[in-house]
Amino acid sequence: MIEPTNITWIITIFGTVIFLLLLIAQLVILIKPHSQQAKDILIAKGEDWRDKTHFKVAFAFAWADWLVIMPLMVAGNIGVLSGQLWGYLLWIILGTISIYYSIVFYVMEKEYVYPAVGPIIYYTYLWGGFLYWGIISIVYCVLRTHNVL
């Protein structure tokens, strides 16, 4: 049993906020794929998909995230907050995926998204939050399970 601390709660809330915002945005594209609402949230207000492929990539990410990220986040949070070792393992796995797609998105977004939103939004919420959560959660899980924190 690994008792949750204040740091555990901070990381839980931080992760839940960024992933929930992402998942809610993606739910719109899954429910109403071609709606203007989906485009407003996932591209920018009043914008349209660049082409069919752009839409299909976003749609595929939405499915993958709902099938993998959502269960990992919910189960991981429950496990960690109830002090179970498997919860920490799930957080490490979610952190790994989070870092992974942060790298993928950094490469694919630097031409279009980054110039459109600017460094502050990009490196805080839009892209940075997922990378920071991934790194923080993995480091925290390793230290916590080894009784360093």
Added chain:
Amino acid sequence: MSILNNKMKAHPIGIWMALGALVLILLAWLMQTYSLLDWEGAVKLGVQNESFSGNAVERAIADVERGVAIADIIWVLPLTVVAFIGLLRTKFTGFVAANMVFAICVYFPLFYAFRVSMNFDVKLAAIFLWAIPSLLGIIGLWTNRNIFKYR
């Protein structure tokens, strides 16, 4: 006791399943390394789908694929090596690292599977070479989780 706990030489069958999955995954990283060195050559070989010499759409998708290849090489390849060595030495680090690698190898084939424009052969390869072996690897590891030395 599950069949996956039965020992076959040095390790239980479940661990061999995980090691087998990691070997398949390492082959994928070899292909990704080749792609980063010679992207257009990899497209001709069928290892990658989209070319940087195509139209704007193809170039944008090639950017996604290049992003995946870079993430595979700088993040997942080192994890795969740690997982392989850790599993052979039955260290808990290997158990964790292998699960990290398998999670990514389930996540990305799912993305490919739902991407309607993706070449069907690439989807099948991603599912049969990465996703299914990774799922079996996770099952094999979880069944044998008690043999890993935590410290």
